[in-house]
Amino acid sequence: MMKKLLITLSVLACFMSCKEAPKTNSTDANDKIDIEVDSTKIDVVEETPVKKTTQQIKEELTSKGFKVFDYVDEKTQDTILMQQYFMAFLKRGPIRNQNEEEAALIQEGHLAHLGKMYELGYADISGPFGDDGDIRGITIYNVPTLKMADSLAKSDPAVKAGRIEVEIHPWYAAKGFPLR
Incomplete structure (x- = not known):
């Protein structure tokens, strides 16, 4: 009797585990997509990026040492977060x-x-x-300090070879x- 009960429960468990779960509309941050490959159905979960608030972004940036400030756009009344970047002018x-x-x-090393x-x-x-002026180009560094931007810019093979020099200035952007 016990043996029949165990076999019945095993068969039932196997049957239930093979049964396809009903499709539901997900309200999670993830979307599930069914893809068929070689007659085999595969579930692919695509993560929807979680949108951070301006305050969360501001806290994250300041914790990493970035300088930030915000202002209210007079037209839209939106709070705009301004972050300090460093603009490197690449000069002859x-x-x-x-x-x-x-x-x-x-030049190959410079581009790399x-x-x-x-x-x-x-x-x-x-x-x-x-x-064909003396200022050959720009790079905008997204780093917290001038020292770090300067170090990264000076590690460029074209700078090391003396082919270009860098002049770096702090620059704020929303x-x-x-870019448009």
Whole structure:
């Protein structure tokens, strides 16, 4: 008798575990998507980013050492959070007598450095100017201190080679506003 009860419970448990759960509308921060691959149904959970309040962003930035302030937009009455960044002006350096091959290698290292700064989250935007002036381009560093921005900028192979120099200034921009 006990043996039959255990077998019945095992079969029932197996049946219940194989039964597909009913679909419900999720109110969580995650959305579930069904994808079929080679006739096999796969559930993929996509996380919806949790939107932080301005106050949470401000606290997070100040805890990391960033300087911030906010102001109220007169038109919209929205509170705008301003964050300090550091704008590095990349200027023509004193040593520009490299041959074409050396200059190309330095430029390759320079571009790799800027790409790495972006990937690591230290620089938000970089680019050259369209004229042939002494100021060759800019990089905007998203770091808490001038010392850190200066150190990162001076680790650029083009700066080390003397091909460019950097001049860095603190600069404020509205946090989270995209370029247009």
